[in-house]
Each structure stands twice: as C-alpha cells, then as structure tokens.
Amino acid sequence: MKLSEHLVDLMQNAVDACAKHVLIMISGAGDAISLTVQDDGEGIKSSEVEKAMRGEKAPRGRGLLLLKEEAERNGGKFAYSSAGKGTSIEAEFRFPEMGKIGDALLVFWQEFGIMDFTLSMTSDKGVFVFDSRLISEKYGRKDDVQTMVKVRKDVNYAQTNLYGGI
Amino acid sequence: MKSIADINAIREQMRSKVLIRDNAKDGETHVFVGMGTSGLEHGAVEVFNAFVDEISSRCIKNVRISRTGSLGKSEIEPVAEVALPGEAPVRYGNLTPDKVKEIVENHVVGGKPVSAYVVK
Numbered sequence: 001m002k003l004s005e006h007l008v009d010l011m012q013n014a015v016d017a018c019a020k021h022v023l024i025m026i027s028g029a030g031d032a033i034s035l036t037v038q039d040d041g042e043g044i045k046s047s048e049v050e051k052a053m054r055g056e057k058a059p060r061g062r063g064l065l066l067l068k069e070e071a072e073r074n075g076g077k078f079a080y081s082s083a084g085k086g087t088s089i090e091a092e093f094r095f096p097e098m099g100k101i102g103d104a105l106l107v108f109w110q111e112f113g114i115m116d117f118t119l120s121m122t123s124d125k126g127v128f129v130f131d132s133r134l135i136s137e138k139y140g141r142k143d144d145v146q147t148m149v150k151v152r153k154d155v156n157y158a159q160t161n162l163y164g165g166i
Numbered sequence: 167m168k169s170i171a172d173i174n175a176i177r178e179q180m181r182s183k184v185l186i187r188d189n190a191k192d193g194e195t196h197v198f199v200g201m202g203t204s205g206l207e208h209g210a211v212e213v214f215n216a217f218v219d220e221i222s223s224r225c226i227k228n229v230r231i232s233r234t235g236s237l238g239k240s241e242i243e244p245v246a247e248v249a250l251p252g253e254a255p256v257r258y259g260n261l262t263p264d265k266v267k268e269i270v271e272n273h274v275v276g277g278k279p280v281s282a283y284v285v286k
Contacts, residue, residue: 005206012201012235063203103215107201110232145222145229152215 001066003035004099008107009063010037010089014115015108016060017041017087021116026101028123028163032076034092043082067091098163102155105132109148119155121162128158193251195229195274197221200245202236208243209262216263217246220270229274242285248273259285 001009007024014022019041027034044060052061053068067089068078076092105117112132119130136142139150199205199214214233221229237245242259248269249255256279258269265283273279 001207005211008201008211009203009206012233063206066203066207099211100215103211106218107199107211107214107233110230145218145226145231148218148231149222152218 001070002097002099003033003093004101004104006063006067006070006091007035007037007101007104009067011104011108011115011117013044013060013063013087014039014041015111017043019086019115021118024117024119026119026121032092032094033096033098033163034076034090036088036090038086038088040086043085043087046082049080049082064089070096098159100152100156101159102152105155106148106152108132112142121158123162125162128155128162130155130158193228195251196249196255197229197231197274198234198237198247198249198255199231200235200237200243201233202243204240205236205243205245208240210244212263213244213246213261213266216266217270219263220267221274224270224275226270226274238285245285248279250274250277257285258283 011022014037017039019039021040023036023038025034025036049061049064051057052065055065064080068091071078071091071093074096075094077090078092079090081088101119101121105119108115108117112135116132118132119128121128135147135151139147141147197217199210199217201210201214214231217231221231237247237257238259244261245257245259246261247255247257250273256273258265258280261283265280269280269283
C-alpha cells in the first residue's frame with residue numbers, strides 16, 4: 001500500500017474511535033519520509049492491536065500491521081501508542097511510494113465538520129499547513145464536488161513542490 | 167453474541183440506509199465507496215477519486231460521494247454502491263477508474279445500472 005492509503009486506513013480508525021480531530025504530520029529529510037497521525041478518539045484496545053500485530057484475526061488493527069510491515073520492509077520505524085484516550089501512530093519510511101495525499105484526504109470530505117484534520121507537510125523545500133475547518137472560509141462552498149476538486153488539487157500541488165513527483 | 171466486527175458492519179449498513187433515506191427527500195444521488203483495509207489494498211482511493219473526477223468534469227449536480235466501511239468480500243474489492251433518489255442502491259465490484267466512467271455515464275446520468283459490474 002502507498003503511504004496515502006495507509007493514511008486513509010489510520011483516519012478510518014480515528015472515525016471508528018469517534019475522534020473529533022486528527023493531526024497529520026508528514027516530513028521528509030534526505031531519503032526518509034515520516035508520517036505521524038494523532039487523534040483524540042477513544043483509542044483502540046491494546047489487546048486488539050496486539051492480536052493484529054501477531055497476525056491473528058482482529059476486528060481492527062490489520063491496517064496497523066500492514067503499516068508496520070511496510071515501514072520495516074523499507075528500513076524504517078514504526079511506533080504506536082493508545083493510552084485510553086487518543087491514538088498516536090508514527091512511521092518512518094525510506095523511499096516510500098507516497099501516493100497522493102490530497103486524494104486520500106478527499107475520502108473524508110463528508111466527515112469534515114464532525115471529524116476535522118490539520119495537515120502539516122514539511123521538507124527542506126518548505127512547509128505546507130492545511131486545516132479542514134478553514135475550507136468554507138478559503139474556498140467558499142464546502143458541499144459540492146467542484147470544491148472537493150480544488151482542495152485536492154492544492155494539497156497535491158503542495159506535495160509535489162515539497163517532495164517531487166508523486 | 168455479536169463480535170465488534172459484526173456490530174461495525176451493521177453500523178455501516180445502517181448508516182448507508184439512513185443516508186439513502188435522507189437522499190430520497192432531497193433528490194440527491196449518493197455514491198458510497200467501501201474503504202475497508204482490503205478495499206484500500208485493491209485501489210479504493212483511486213476509485214473514489216475517479217467518481218469525483220467524472221462527476222466534476224461532467225458538472226453533474228446533486229451527487230454526494232462518501233466513503234463507508236467494507237462493503238463486501240475482498241475478492242470483489244473495490245466495491246461501491248450507487249443509489250439514485252428513491253431507488254434501492256446498486257452494488258458494483260472489482261471497480262477500476264475506467265469502469266467508474268461507464269457507471270457514471272450509464273447509471274448516474276442515464277439511470278440504467280451497468281449490469282456487467284453489478285455484484286451481490
């Protein structure tokens with residue numbers, strides 16, 4: 001799976017955990033990309049995560065196992081914490097296939113307002129910060145497909161500027 | 167006793183039904199794309215964005231595109247449902263962006279489901 005697809009999976013976990021806000025941080029340094037996703041939801045039971053990490057069938061957490069495997073396959077790192085309230089995932093990749101972050105975030109369009117996100121993308125070329133709570137203010141109408149396309153375009157454009165071709 | 171997975175599946179199904187019922191009131195077509203982990207592994211994000219592209223480029227109004235949890239077995243992922251206002255949802259499987267173009271043209275615009283891609 002691409003990094004953008006892992007992001008969708010992590011955000012779906014946040015929806016399932018009734019999170020109201022997700023902080024997404026992507027940063028690139030040299031040949032490594034790190035992804036951090038923190039939500040303020042109810043967290044996933046550690047027993048569920050441990051089962052999934054052992055490859056056993058679990059209601060949730062298979063996506064975390066895939067992310068851990070992907071990060072480790074690429075010589076990176078993976079860390080997970082969920083202490084009752086909120087969940088934090090950190091993964092570091094080397095030469096990952098990033099996919100398009102704007103395409104991934106668009107998937108949660110109907111959830112914005114119920115579960116919002118703040119995205120921070122950094123590299124040695126600059127910083128890009130985006131907050132879904134400001135979509136109406138910045139783009140006008142929220143609830144139409146044309147606005148979805150504009151937001152996706154802006155996020156993907158920033159990603160290309162920061163990390164090169166995607 | 168039902169497992170958490172069963173309860174989550176029921177919750178997603180009920181969510182779809184509630185949204186479809188609401189659509190019938192406001193005359194919107196609703197597209198749901200299944201985004202379970204299995205769907206993601208098989209390209210569900212591309213399929214979701216293909217619906218956005220087709221509906222945007224054709225300037226079609228009154229269509230709402232949403233993600234939902236897993237909609238079927240992994241063998242038929244990616245899966246999406248298309249519900250015209252007041253009609254039962256039609257479930258499509260093994261989707262690709264090219265198939266999405268056909269579905270938007272024939273079903274969303276033309277009102278006729280593309281039977282070749284319909285799954286149970």
